[in-house]
Each structure stands twice: as structure tokens, then as C-alpha cells.
Amino acid sequence: MSTALFEKTTHSLPTKKARKIRVALFGFGVVGSGVWEVLQSNRQEFLRQFGVEFDVAGICVRDMQKQRLVNVPAELLSDKIEPLLEDDSIDIVLELIGGRYEAATLIEQALRGRKHVITANKLVLAYELPRLAAVAERSGVELLYSASVCGSVPVIAALDELRTRDTITKITGIVNGSTNFILTMMSEKSVSFERAVDEARTRGFLEADASLDLSGADAAQKLSVLAYHAFGQHIKPHEIETHGIENITSDDIRAARDEGETIKLLATAYLDGDRVKAVVSPQRVPLASIFAHTRDEFNALEIEARHAGPQLLYGKGAGSLPTASAVISDLVSLVRGE
């Protein structure tokens, strides 16, 4: 039996015509394919709950010959950016191509063309979030990026919400799933750093350039985005003191364990007077702490605030389905907010 709270949209549906929302996908790897699948399999649900139909207007890919992970009508695929980007009938652009400069240009042009943009691109955001947010504001559209940090765990929404009613004083997180997987293997299976890295690669947990993960650079990019939402200050990744896990040995982890601790790669930002300090670094944490029990590719973010006390969010940080799910979350929030 469903009840009034949830029947609200159903009730009003028969009188409303379904609104068509035109979406363009740029990039069609694992995340893009996942988004495509959710859009297809939830058509009825979007119609029922929100009275909308998401209509994929086109999919821009780099290589037309590449084997696709899912079946899509051939006429939707194109390797040309401009026709889609200049199509005024498109409401929302999903930027899923990755990389920095090309993606930044794509996002900016889409925003200037008064299209909402959803991206999972933490690298671009870490360097250009304030500028792109300003472009979005001037154009009267939204720039959303739930998927850029901590996968399906709604950390940005949690920070935004808490910030409206409280002062956030510190955030601490495990925000890189692959290094956490490596440290977990070293700690629990007593394997060497090298073997753990190999295993992470086999499972597809590492970025194409593994040093981005191992050096802490990926964590610093995410911390930049998180700190922006926690404190309203933009800190670029190169301004964050960053240490990776390349020099952590099995001996270090064993020594920590002998003292009731383990080692985790923590990303931390905190208020120091009016300024925000941010550090990414391997740290010892007590075995009895929640961070010690954040295993494998899971992420966790602890938020400390003046009144609310410490809060923690925990969940899968990566993977195509969790990331696609976060992109869909942004789509839904656009549709509800309009």
C-alpha cells in the first residue's frame, strides 16, 4: 500500500502532459553506458514520478569503430562535438569524456549555450569549479557533479545541507578507492605493495595512469571539490600538501598493527581561523575506528560541525553502476528543481 506522500505525483499525472527532456551524452564508456541503461530501464518510473521523458538526442564518441558495451541505435552515435553542442533543443549535457582541457572547454561551451551540465570530472572541477560555477550562474543554468566524488554516496549534498544550518569545522575522508583497496590487501592478506597494486589493476580499480591514484593526486582533486562545498573556499590541488602511498611497506603496516593501528590514505581539510588547510597523507588510525573498517574500494567521509556533532557517510566510491547512479541523481534533481 503506498500512501499520500508518495502518491502526490501520480495523482497529478493524468492532467499533465509528459515533458520531454533532451539529453546529450559526451563519452560512452562504462559510466555513459550505465547511464544509458538506467534511462532506458526506468522510462516508466521517470514518467510516473516526475512526469518527464528523458530523450537521448545524441551520443558523442571519440572512436566510431569501437565495440560498445550496450546496444544503441547507430544513428545516435557521432564523433562530431559541434552539432550536438550547438543544438538548441538540448536541455542537458552529460560530460563523461574525462581529461582536463577538452572537457573544460566542452563544459564551458555547453553552459554558455544555456544547457545544464552534469559531469563526473573531478580533475576539471578541482581546477576550474569557481569559474565554471560562475559561468553557469550567469547563464542561468546548473552545473552538477555528484558523481565526481565518492561515487553514489551523496557527500556533496550532505555538505551543502549541513552548511545551511551549521559551521563545518573539519572534513576527513578515505576518498580514493583503489589506494584503499591496496592498503586493505597489504593489511589483511599481508601481501607486498607491488602484489597489491597488481591485484588492484587486475580488478580495474586503478586509473589508466596508476600514479594518479598512488601519489594521492586523485584524492587531492576530490578534496578540492569537497573543501569548496564544506567551507566555500577554493583550494587548487597543487596547493594541497599531498603524500601518496608509494613508500608504504608491509613492515610499516605490521608495525602499526602491533600498536593497535592500521594505515589509511586520509584526505583532510579544516578551518584554521578563517583559512582552510588541506592535506592528503597516509595516516595511522586505530583498528577500532570506522576508518579502519572502511575496506577495499569503499569510501568514507567524516564531517565535523559545531552543533550537529560528527557525521559519517560511507559507501562504494567507484564502479560504473554507483557512478551512473550518481549521474542519474543529478538528472533527477534538475528535473525536480525546474
Place this chain on the structure above:
Amino acid sequence: MSTALFEKTTHSLPTKKARKIRVALFGFGVVGSGVWEVLQSNRQEFLRQFGVEFDVAGICVRDMQKQRLVNVPAELLSDKIEPLLEDDSIDIVLELIGGRYEAATLIEQALRGRKHVITANKLVLAYELPRLAAVAERSGVELLYSASVCGSVPVIAALDELRTRDTITKITGIVNGSTNFILTMMSEKSVSFERAVDEARTRGFLEADASLDLSGADAAQKLSVLAYHAFGQHIKPHEIETHGIENITSDDIRAARDEGETIKLLATAYLDGDRVKAVVSPQRVPLASIFAHTRDEFNALEIEARHAGPQLLYGKGAGSLPTASAVISDLVSLVRGE
């Protein structure tokens, strides 16, 4: 340096006149006093961020002679319900009197009078949420209750958000802080059930009627509210299979520990076909699990969904400041939504 995303409201302020929002408080114990203090100390912040002034129109108390926890102008206090409830200038009613029938009547009358209502009253909600939500909908106002479950941890918002994009299949939580405090003491300090209950009482963690906590009834009320948001089905507390912790002994906990486990009072609801099953019961959990590391008066809720993978939210479940903070969160969401 603050940036465009956050300057938005500041920029538009000079052209807007501050909107006055008239609020009536019913009940003025620890939570009500906390709300009063936050409203006073954040006047500038509400004005700057949302362009509103919260104006407390009156405070209804049972006993006018009682010593107050904070200073309030005497003319605001009254022991009469009707004048405040019938005052058409009041926009929002905060129901913080507790109990069942009187509070339910108050909430219903306020909603019928087209006032938004914010409540922390899980008992009323567990029995009457669908009916009261329907009254709110017909009157075109909102009924909000973030503070009713898990204090400042935004579990209801998380369930609502996830439900728009995914199918929630199971929720499992530690949702009663006092029993969790008692089990933590028994487990970590090896004290008896009786001594742990005494300590919880001394610290103010138990309800006036301690059996509400110890029997699992409080957890069942909260589970009812959570299940409604997770699955859209209303299950009344007496329909939930409920076992308390009264018969847990130190020996039980020791025996669990010998097998690498501990005992927690878990509230669980899951989809079984189309129906929802709900149980509150002490359960063994592995010492290495996050639930085992949810200590003292902390709460945790794990949410399992088809696409997003498991998520967990964790934070302080009780206390006057966290609860007041959740009430403020509802106030802010009303102001933003209008």
C-alpha cells in the same frame, strides 16, 4: 575567498526585503531551547543566506512557573494552545511537546489551519504519518520531521533521494542511542546490564519511561518512519516483530566476543516480494563490522539499493543540539522550498 556558487544569495540581497517568517513553538524543553538559541544566534546568517527573519510569535508551555533553560521575553510564554494555533499570521508550528494524542491533535489542527509543521515526535509519526501527510497535502503545506529519527543524521533525506533513482531493498540500523550505549558499556567495560542501565540514566540517555528504549519500542517507532520513506509502505509499530535487550547478559556478550562478534540492537526492514518485513531484535554482528564500531549513543543506518550498492550514514542519534540542528534543517528547507 568565497566564490560565485555561494555568493549567489548575497548578491541578490540588497534588492530584496527580508521576509519575516512567523514561528510558534509548542514545548520548550531541551530541544525547544536549543532551537530558540540557534534562531537567535544565527539571525544574520539566515538573513544573508535566505533573506528571511525567523520571528518567534509565541512559545506554548505546560507549566508557566517552571525554570527555563534559556532567557526568553516573558510575553512570549503562554500556557494556552488556541490563541497561537488560531493565529493566521503564523507560518510554521514546531511541535516539541512529545506524547501521542495531544501532539497528534495539535499537528492536525495546525496543518488544517494551513501552517507548516515541524515535529520530532516519532511516536505520533509511527502511528499516524500517512494520515497526517494526507492532511498536509490537502492543506497545501508541509509536514517535516528530520529530527524524529537519528538526530542530526539526515537519514530521511538520504532515503528520499535514493528512492527517486533506485530501488531500496533493505535498511538496517542502530537507531536507539541509549540501548546502544548500554550494550557498548556491557561489551567494553564488562559491566552488568543493571549497572549499564544506571549509567545510561545518569547521563540522561534514557526516555522517562526506560522500558520504551529497553524493550525496542522506541527503535520500532523509528523503523516505522524509516520504512515509510524507504519503501512507501506504512507499518505500524505493533506490526513490527520487536525484541528488546532486557534479557541480554554479560555472558551472552562474552560468548559472542569469543567468536569474534558482539551484540547490537538492530532495526531491519526489507522487501520480500512486494511486501515489507520489519524486525527489531538484538543480533550478533562481526567485531570487524561498522555496526560493531558504532559505539555509545551513536546511530548508524545502512541502506541497500539495487544500483547504488550499500551506503551507510552514521552520527549522533540524540542530544539536544543534534536534535535542534535537525529541526533547524527542516526550517531552512521550508524557507528554501517556498
